[in-house]
Amino acid sequence: MSQPKVLLLGPPGAGKGTQSSNVVDEYGVDHVTTGDALRANKDMETDHGTPREYMEAGELVPDPVVNEIVKAALEEADGFVLDGYPRNLSQAEYLDDITDLDLVALLEVDREELIARLTGRRVCDGCGTNYHVEFQPPAQEGVCDDCGGELVQRDDDTEETVKDRLDVFDENTQPVVDFYDEAGRLVRVDGHGTPDEVWASLREEIEAST
Numbered sequence: 001m002s003q004p005k006v007l008l009l010g011p012p013g014a015g016k017g018t019q020s021s022n023v024v025d026e027y028g029v030d031h032v033t034t035g036d037a038l039r040a041n042k043d044m045e046t047d048h049g050t051p052r053e054y055m056e057a058g059e060l061v062p063d064p065v066v067n068e069i070v071k072a073a074l075e076e077a078d079g080f081v082l083d084g085y086p087r088n089l090s091q092a093e094y095l096d097d098i099t100d101l102d103l104v105a106l107l108e109v110d111r112e113e114l115i116a117r118l119t120g121r122r123v124c125d126g127c128g129t130n131y132h133v134e135f136q137p138p139a140q141e142g143v144c145d146d147c148g149g150e151l152v153q154r155d156d157d158t159e160e161t162v163k164d165r166l167d168v169f170d171e172n173t174q175p176v177v178d179f180y181d182e183a184g185r186l187v188r189v190d191g192h193g194t195p196d197e198v199w200a201s202l203r204e205e206i207e208a209s210t
């Protein structure tokens, strides 16, 4: 069987990163995530300025910059889970031109829960593992269970920027959800349970799609 090609859609905080780790562990595919790629290159000079200016305002980084990142990553991947892309219709059309997908899954979580998840998220600055101060705390406060690295808050996880990011999702990315839905390609997954419960539902959909 060839490796699955999975697109995970969902608003900020829906659990795309959390569930992508499960997909990677289970199937050995590549995790292609524009958010992490941009965070690693925040001060890269492009024709459109640096990613930092957009990200710290909660806005989308211009399409040419992210399209380039995704194209290069997908060319190298044998199976993947795509997280955080596409985020507008033009990116969705570009993606359709460069690859096929086995599954397009939308993680659905309500707004109040999203805000609680994001403002409480902590990320290991060594290995990138996600935690939550309340929902997924590490054994020792502020220290990564996996690598002993320091847990930090993302620059864009302040309450004010989180609200801007949720608005950007409603405005720009909801049309992407509608695009796949209208084409009969969208599978909805309830994202409200525990990470393990959400993973059980998502895994079933992946198994059914390949």
Ligand code: AP5
Pocket (backbone or CB within 6 Å): 010, 011, 012, 013, 014, 015, 016, 017, 018, 019, 034, 035, 036, 038, 054, 055, 056, 058, 059, 060, 061, 062, 066, 083, 084, 085, 086, 087, 091, 117, 118, 120, 121, 122, 130, 131, 132, 133, 135, 136, 156, 165, 191, 192, 193, 194, 195, 196, 198
């Ligand atoms: P990006 O990094 O992609 O952020 P995002 O889409 O806003 O999503 P998040 O990473 O915040 O949430 P997630 O769904 O991964 O949630 P997680 O699993 O961590 O993008 C950042 C910025 O980069 C954008 O604003 C934009 O500027 C730019 N950018 C990126 N891609 C772009 C593109 N294609 N075009 C243009 N610009 C782009 O979970 C969140 C928290 O909840 C964690 O603490 C976790 O522990 C906890 N949690 C997870 N699941 C559960 C659960 N089931 N129950 C309880 N808690 C849970």
Ligand code: MG
Pocket (backbone or CB within 6 Å): 016, 017, 018, 035
């Ligand atoms: Mg993420």
